[in-house]
Every structure is written in C-alpha cells, then in structure tokens.
Amino acid sequence: MAEDILLKIREAVYEGEDEEAVKLAEEAIKAGISPTDIIDKGGVAALDQLGEEFDRLEVFLPEVMLGGDAMKAVINAVTPYMDAGSSAFKGKVIIGTAKGDLHDIGKSLVGTQLATHGYDVVDLGVDVPTNKYLEVARAEKADIIAISALLTTSQYYMEELINRLKSENKRDEFFVVVGGGPISAEYAGQIGADGYSRSAQLAVQMADAIVEAGKKPGEALVSKV
Secondary structure, eight states, X not given: OHHHHHHHXXXXXXXTOHHHHHHHHHHHHHTTOOHHHIIIIIIIHHHHHXXXXXXXXXXXXXXXXXXXXXXXXXXXHHGGGSXXXXXXXXXXXXXXXXXXXXXXXXXXXXXXXXXXXXXXXXEOOSSBOHHHHHHHHHHTTOSEEEEEOSSTTTTHHHHHHHHXXXXXXXXXXXXXXXXXXXXXXXXXXXXXXXXXXXXXXXXXXXXXXXXXXXXXXXXXXXXEO
C-alpha cells in the first residue's frame, strides 16, 4: 500500500502533475506515511530521475521545471504535518541577477536546480538592486541570498550587498552566495561571500554545504564548488 502510493507520487512529480501529486501526498498522510518518506521516496526520487535524464539530454528544462513545481507543491502539502516549527524545505533562497545585468539563463538554471532539490526559491529576475534583495529577503525570512553576474561591471553589487550588511551590523542575517561568468572562488573569498559555485549543477552541493555546516553567515567561505 505505502509503496504503491509513493510510486504514484514519484510518477506525478516526474510528469509535473502538481495537483495529482498533492492529492496523492494527502492520501499518503492519511495512510500513515511520514512526510519525510513522501518527500524522499516520492518527490526526490522523481527529481533524481529527471536530473539524470536532463544530463543525458533525454528531457529538457521545461520538464525539469514542471517537476520542480510539483515537488514544491508536495512539500507545501506535507509541511503542516512536520514537527512543530519545522519545514520540509531545506531553506529559502532569494535569487537574482545583479544590478545593471540583464542576463537571465544562468541564474534561472541555478534557481531551477535549487528548487528541484528541496529549496524554496524566490526569483527576483534581472537588474536587481541591493535594496530589493534585502527587502524581499527580510520579508520572506530567507536563509540565502544568491547573486549572479555575467558582466564585470555588475559584480561590484555583490560586494556592495555584503558591505551593506556589515555596515548595519547584520552580516549574520543571511548567507550570501555568488556566481556567474567572471566570478571566481578567489573573488568570492575576497568580498567575504559565504559560497560560490561555478555551475548550476554544483549550486545544490554548495547550498547544501552551507546549510549543513552549522556556521553563521559571514563566519567563513564554507563552500566553493
């Protein structure tokens, strides 16, 4: 019984059928299946399959994004059944491309990868000023601010955001991670970022390392992948 429901959840998430996935998740809760099993054995299994097929070019970004949306719907459905105060999401990420930069593809790929691996992602789009990152991150009670830049003229705003937090004595408010064409691990360390990733595929490993490190924002550059 449990295995059958979990398999159906996996199939619904894989197909990007969010309404069906939520309906099945609710059935699973009523059947006594734990929220963790619903997520791991249902949703995550589907996303792992999509990720492997995406790498082999057997499915494409729209299918992966639909699977991510279905996974997010399942997480939202089972979160009320988690222990008090806990969430099925690994963390909340505010992502955007730095001010003055209109490049969107790399940032969108990173956001999709994070969303399909258990993060609650709010995408601010492109040309995002420092004030907007901080305003939304505070309103959403985010854990991570992720900034992308493909133009060297825009990477300055990564440092500006970190310095802004420092000047307000609030550097421990958010993890700040950076990436993009001209960005390097050395630059990330120089400006005091918490994490850096050179590709969308590695962004999840970077975020996981930060969340699992047990350190406060600003303590160290804990992840460079």
